[in-house]
């Protein structure tokens with residue numbers, strides 16, 4: 692797998708899975724566009740990436756909830772490199788709230804996890820059609836299950852929407868030679884739980900619980916997720932589109948993916 696001269700946009704690249712994905716692409720000689728709000732962290736990730744193969748990433752400080760900043764990401768990338776080959780829609784947040792807790796967390800989470808991805812993807816697609824590129828959406832196993840204790844209702848709904856978005860646009864873009872897939876991780880050790888409002892010790896409790904419950908007896912590392920993402924955008928995965936890949940240390944049937952994709956084709 693060689694990504695020499697491939698332009699890769701990664702949202703949420705300032706930490707966790709996004710940062711690990713940046714490093715994995717850097718190892719394959721990709722040219723990176725790193726997007727996030729925390730510029731200091733983005734620059735740290737950029738430096739790590741540059742140290743790998745000497746290719747300097749473009750750092751773009753942007754809030755994905757601002758439409759003009761999404762347009763700025765695309766404009767700046769095109770001005771710098773003239774093309775886009777790969778889009779990794781990794782940005783994501785959660786916020787606690789069940790059906791009795793009002794609409795606030797729904798609006799916040801859906802805006803970041805679905806609306807921003809819909810808009811950015813629509814802005815990038817013309818360039819991906821030209822480059823015959825590819826998209827990976829970072830979803831979650833919670834698109835298919837609900838943990839009552841967490842009450843991450845909006846989050847689960849947003850990731851279910853993202854999975855179906857993946858399938859629908861995979862079909863829309865298939866004749867243009869653009870592939871679209873999603874990955875669905877279980878718990879990964881990042882700053883995600885703390886960003887959601889849990890304390891460090893509460894986050895540790897969640898990891899411990901997952902580790903105990905998971906048949907493989909461990910939790911997922913960001914690096915493992917990043918390697919799957921890189922694979923899905925590579926030529927080795929040229930026959931894979933509209934698929935969701937679960938990475939969670941748990942046993943889950945891949946048949947779900949096949950049934951879901953065929954239902955989209957059937958409806959069309």
Ligand code: NDP
Nearest residue numbers: 703705706707708727728729754755782783878879881883
């Ligand atoms: P992190 O909290 O480490 O990363 C989230 C990233 O999103 C950060 O880089 C953050 O950057 C960025 N971000 C958040 N809001 C905005 C915004 N409004 N504009 C721009 N960037 C934003 O968590 P993870 O790495 O774990 O999460 C990455 C993805 O993985 C998410 O989509 C999440 O849902 C998914 N996931 C995570 C799991 C886990 O257990 N960790 C499990 C399953 C899925 P900044 O602060 O610089 O804005």
